[in-house]
Amino acid sequence: MTKPVRIGCYSAFWGDSVAAAKQLVELEGANLDYLVADYLAEVTMGILAARRQRRMMQGKEKGIDHIHEFITLVLRPLLPALVKNGTKVITNAGGLDPVGCKEAIEQLLDKLNITGIKVAAVYGDDVLADKSSPTLDAFKQLTPFSTISSVDHAKDSDRLPANDEPILSMNAYFGAKGVAAALDQGAHIVVTGRVVDSALVVAPLIHEFRWHPSQPDYFDKLASASLAGHVIECGCQCTGGNFTDWREAAFSPYGGYSNMGYPIVEVQANGHFIVTKPERTGGVVSTASVSEQILYEILDPARYLLPDVILDMRQVQLKLVGQNRVLVQGAKGYQPTPWLKCSGIFLDGWKLSGELLVGGAEAKDKALAVGDAIYKRVSKMYQDNGMEPLRDFNMEALGSESIFGANGQRNDTREVVLRLTGHHNDTAALRLLAMEVIPSATCMAPGITGGGSGRPKPIPNLVHFPCLIPKTEVKARLVVGVQGQPQVMEWDTWDQAQSFAQLPTVPSIPSPTTQGPxxxxxxxxxxxxxxxxxxxxxxxxxxxxxxxxxxxxxxxxxxxxxxxxxxxxxxxxxxxxxxxxxxxxxxxxxxxxxxxxxxxxxxxxxxxxxxxxxxxxxxxxxxxxxxxxxxxx
The missing domain is CATH 3.30.70 (Alpha-Beta Plaits)
Incomplete structure (x- = not known):
């Protein structure tokens, strides 16, 4: 058995704890081979795209389109320890500008007088970069993405923008190959744009174990490595965060929630891995906590579609092999599809949300009556001023189990937050809605006070859409080192016959045999x-x-x-x-x-x-x- 590769993840999203990376670096030291971080969610890509658009509308071409906190809050204080420990760093903090992020890191290395560290950027995921028009019309072979069918891409898919509707951003989900190539060329820090979350873990394993498509179990290894990446990419969600049995983590030894341990995977050359966390940290790693994370944000468990492999997790099994140590085995892998998923963002009008606290007897009924009155009042004002009506309007009495719909049981609550949200094409119309929220405290129901955030302001209504494009239309690019030249990454072969539509069957969950009582x-x-x-x-x-x-x-x-x-x-x-x-x-x-x-x-x-x-x-x-x-x- 070869020495396992130990990979720790400190960030589940842009906004995760600033203490997480420090915990892993200080507690694991030289025992941590790789430190990885996921910053990019669909929402994050929208935020970056909107920020870039605002800057360009102001006539500013240059700006920061990567996650700058990665440099200021993680690398700046931890680089000396990372270099001393020999821990390499891989992250998608490159956002919309991986090359710019790489250059900023190199400037930091110069400022800290740290030499011998090679930085790489994987880019090319911006599929609009070479298009004359930022619309779907610019793509010859683009299809919707179905979450419940791997062959019928239009089946129950999310809506796409109109063919001529401008798109703010559209990025392909790359796999692990570009990052692995950067590591092969001596990179110590690799930043990417939009990659699948698991690629940050798969790439160093391909590099370390020299996995190759010629090996008969290659896709099984990639599948297991992808599952390892999926387990830890959301940080503490596999170590007791967001856990149903929350008390086990909240009141665990060494500080519970206040000192949650961030995850580590120890991966063997055959792809099997153990999930754990640093000693003397809070949280819990159990078969239950890891099972929950495996189920997080998956669709068809037989066809978890990734750029490099199709992961089949139907027969994955977990075993507790020590305190806070869970062994994961049984992932199966198959040749990937000819398509690449893309994440797109377009602008569809504006929206505004306002909140009021409503207290006392019949709080829910009062709140809903107030919300309905505000809607009718503003609708009349729109009519009088020749404005279009709200495109959509939503109100919720938070605190009365509103999220449960008809299953809610708290009609007797004496405290709710009335949340009102409107959607309109005109910001002036939404500002009128904002002005009419606060007056309800004096002209409507008793027991109303402001939400505490002041008068709300309209924000762009950004819409995310997923789609598929052929791999032949986009390729990852790589640049390594200060004087590095751009390199193009070729795709490995894919399953042209679409045999992934007919994967092997596995035993189904049996029907009950007990008759009662x-x-x-x-x-x-x-x-x-x-x-x-x-x-x-x-x-x-x-x-x-x-x-x-x-x-x-x-x-x-x-x-x-x-x-x-x-x-x-x-x-x-x-x-x-x-x-x-x-x-x-x-x-x-x-x-x-x-x-x-x-x-x-x-x-x-x-x-x-x-x-x-x-x-x-x-x-x-x-x-x-x-x-x-x-x-x-």
Whole structure:
């Protein structure tokens, strides 16, 4: 057995804890081979694109289009220790300008008088860069992206902009090859633009273990490495963050939530890996916490489509092999598709959100009455002033279980936050809406006070859309070192026959055989859950707490039950997938986030609460003798 490669991840998104990288570098020292960080979400790409557009509208061509905090908050204080320990750094902090990020790092190295460190940038993901027009008309072979079909790309897909509608940004999701090539050429720090999150982990493993397509188990290794990247790319979400059994992490030894341990994977040459965290840190690494993260933001678990491989996680199995150490095995890999997923952003009008605190008896009813009155009042003003009506309007009484829809049970609450959101093409119309929110405190219901953030302002309504383009239309580029010349990365072969549409079958979750007697219990007593977003799609992963519970969970939690439970947000389809190896089910809900994280008007625009809604709302019927007394509460 070769020495495992140890990779730690300190950032799950742009805004993660500034103490995370310091923790991993100081506590792991020279034992950490690679430090990786994920900064780019769909929302982040929208923020960067909007910032760039504002700058260009002001006539400023030059600006910072990468994640500058990576340089100021991570590299500046930690570079001496990273260099001393021999730890290499890989991150997608390059954002919309990886080359500019590389140059900024090289300037920092000069300022700190640190020599011998080679910096590389992987770029070329901006597929609009060579287009004469930033519209879909510029692409000859662009198709929608379906979250529930790998061959019918238009099936239940998110909406695309009109062919002639201007696009702010459009970036392809690259794989690991460019980063691996940079490491092969001696790079110590590699920055990228839009890559799949797992590529930050897959690339150093390709480099270290010399994995090659000629090896018979190459795609299985890539699949396992991709799963390792998927597990740790969201930071503490595999070490007790966002965990159903939250008390285990919150009150864990060494500080609990206040000192959460960031994740580390120890990967062997065969692709098998152990998930762990630094010693003497809070949080928990268990089969339950890792299972939840594996289910996070996945679609069809048999076809987790990546640029370099198709990951099949249906038969993945976990084993606790030590304190806060979980072994992950069983991932299968297949030749990738001919397509590359792209993340696009376009502008569709403006939106505005305002908040009021409403207290006292009948708080929910008062709040909804006020919201309705404000809407009618402003609509009349638009009519009187010859303005178009609001394109859309949404109000929520937060604190009254509004996110549960018809399943909400808190009509008696004495304190709610009324949240109003409007969508319009004219900022002047939205400013009028903003001016009419605060006066309700004196001319409407009693017990109203401001939300504390002052008068709201209109913001661009950015819309994210996913799509597919052929790999033949885009290639990654690489530049290594100060005097490095641009290099073009060629794609490895892909599956032209689309055999991924007919993957091997695996044993399905069996039907229950017990005849009863049965008792009902809330799903949370017998299952864990995790949910997340992919554009306007949410997934809800449900994991049985014990394998013997799974057949009964499967029988009780059907697509029909999930549709009924989540119909207050889900306006599309519900599809159930099975993961027998993890004793889990995954539900994919299309058109369930009000347009997606950037443009949605609902409070939970990324589906983060969806699994907890289902766990606490759905009843499951199990044999009485199968449940512990505690589970029947």
């Amino acid at each position: 049965f008792v009902k219990t809330k799903l949370i007593h017998v299952a864990l859950g995790r949910s997340g977003d992919k554009g306007d799609v949410s997934n809800i992963g449900i994991i049985a707490r014990k394998p013997e519970y799974l057949p009964f969970i499967k029988r009780s939690l059907t697509e029909e039950i999930m549709t009924k439970t989540m119909n207050h947000v889900c306006k599309g389809s519900v599809t159930r997938f099975e993961l027998p190896g993890l004793h889990a089910l995954n539900f994919v809900l299309t058109h369930s986030l009000g347009g997606g994280g950037l443009s949605s008007m609902i409070m939970d625009r990324q589906g983060k609460t969806f699994a907890q809604q289902v766990l606490s709302s759905v009843d499951v019927e199990l044999p009485a003798d199968l449940l512990s007394a505690n589970a029947r509460l």
